[in-house]
Amino acid sequence: MSKHVKEMGVLKDHLGKHQLKFTRQRELILDAFLKQEHITAEEMYHQLARKDPHLGLATIYRTLNLFCEAGLAQARHFGTQTQYDNISHKGHHDHLICTGCGKIVEFENCDIERLQEEVATRNGFTIQTHRLELYGLCSRCRH
Amino acid sequence: MSKHVKEMGVLKDHLGKHQLKFTRQRELILDAFLKQEHITAEEMYHQLARKDPHLGLATIYRTLNLFCEAGLAQARHFGTQTQYDNISHKGHHDHLICTGCGKIVEFENCDIERLQEEVATRNGFTIQTHRLELYGLCSRCRH
DNA sequence: CTTGAAATTGATAACCCGTCTCAAAAAGAA
DNA sequence: TTCTTTTTGAGACGGGTTATCAATTTCAAG
Ligand SMILES: [Mn+2]
Ligand SMILES: [Mn+2]
Ligand SMILES: [Zn+2]
Ligand SMILES: [Zn+2]
Numbered sequence: 001m002s003k004h005v006k007e008m009g010v011l012k013d014h015l016g017k018h019q020l021k022f023t024r025q026r027e028l029i030l031d032a033f034l035k036q037e038h039i040t041a042e043e044m045y046h047q048l049a050r051k052d053p054h055l056g057l058a059t060i061y062r063t064l065n066l067f068c069e070a071g072l073a074q075a076r077h078f079g080t081q082t083q084y085d086n087i088s089h090k091g092h093h094d095h096l097i098c099t100g101c102g103k104i105v106e107f108e109n110c111d112i113e114r115l116q117e118e119v120a121t122r123n124g125f126t127i128q129t130h131r132l133e134l135y136g137l138c139s140r141c142r143h
Numbered sequence: 144m145s146k147h148v149k150e151m152g153v154l155k156d157h158l159g160k161h162q163l164k165f166t167r168q169r170e171l172i173l174d175a176f177l178k179q180e181h182i183t184a185e186e187m188y189h190q191l192a193r194k195d196p197h198l199g200l201a202t203i204y205r206t207l208n209l210f211c212e213a214g215l216a217q218a219r220h221f222g223t224q225t226q227y228d229n230i231s232h233k234g235h236h237d238h239l240i241c242t243g244c245g246k247i248v249e250f251e252n253c254d255i256e257r258l259q260e261e262v263a264t265r266n267g268f269t270i271q272t273h274r275l276e277l278y279g280l281c282s283r284c285r286h
Numbered sequence: 287c288t289t290g291a292a293a294t295t296g297a298t299a300a301c302c303c304g305t306c307t308c309a310a311a312a313a314g315a316a
Numbered sequence: 317t318t319c320t321t322t323t324t325g326a327g328a329c330g331g332g333t334t335a336t337c338a339a340t341t342t343c344a345a346g
Contacts, residue, residue, distance in 0.1 A: 021293055021342050042332085056296040061333065077220065080304095080331070096268050105266050112262075115255045116277055123248050124282035125239050131276045134259055139267035164313050164322055184304080199325040204304065223302070223333090 014070035029063045094132040100141030157213035172206045237275040243284030
């Protein structure tokens with residue numbers, strides 16, 4: 001019946017392995033989160049206020065951070081806020097961000113990834129993660 | 144006698160063009176800043192506390208932001224803090240960051256830059272700036 | 287179905303980092 | 317030196333996130 005069966009499974013796996021419990025709040029927040037590409041805790045707080053007016057902001061932060069540990073989300077510090085990126089049904093990706101309207105486009109480019117590896121190797125590093133953001137104007141905002 | 148003659152000139156130019164004044168604090172902070180590759184306001188505050196115990200933290204923030212406007216520095220939001228990157232005698236560059244010891248290596252790669260342009264064009268974007276950070280372990284931290 | 291230990295929640299205080307405020311001090315043109 | 321403008325330093329303030337803690341919920345065991 002419920003959507004997001006697979007991701008709910010990923011969450012329950014993680015909970016089981018860390019003696020954490022499955023709660024109404026965690027289910028509710030996961031359902032809402034999976035409908036988004038990127039969202040902040042505050043945005044989610046207001047969005048869920050209709051369904052459950054008593055859901056606390058701290059719970060949202062805690063739960064989004066839990067999703068990161070479970071591999072469903074990825075936190076990106078973006079300006080002053082933290083964006084939680086839904087990575088459950090996509091692999092790694094980077095972002096194009098319009099400085100005019102805030103639009104975010106996701107992309108993947110293996111050539112860039114390969115060159116990053118080369119740079120790292122040349123400097124004796126082993127890459128664990130990376131972050132690539134391109135800021136500019138989208139076609140609409142350029143007029 | 145004093146080092147950093149060229150950069151002091153860049154600062155004075157900027158001050159002149161914006162009816163700002165040359166102060167003892169600005170000179171002191173620029174001298175300290177140019178000895179670093181990257182530094183936070185807080186670090187600089189403690190470092191300068193010996194030379195001038197009355198120098199205020201707000202003044203450091205204001206001055207480092209001024210350096211950004213003058214093209215001597217570039218702010219990078221890094222985790223929870225802001226790093227000020229000394230770009231006075233280098234052009235644009237990106238960073239390799241060791242998650243073990245915090246070491247930062249600067250690099251430049253035109254192939255990556257060119258591919259970034261391609262990605263942007265393909266999506267109808269015009270790039271203004273970008274940010275590329277590679278996180279991993281340096282040779283020493285990998286054992 | 288109970289029971290009870292352990293985890294979770296929600297309200298809100300605390301925190302961190304950076305900016306704002308404002309009276310006193312300094313800069314610098316005349 | 318004079319006088320206007322800018323700058324400074326101390327601390328208050330603000331936004332975003334985490335910590336605290338008593339009350340509630342989960343869930344495994346009986
Ligand atoms: Mn994304
Ligand atoms: Mn640098
Ligand atoms: Zn746009
Ligand atoms: Zn290292």
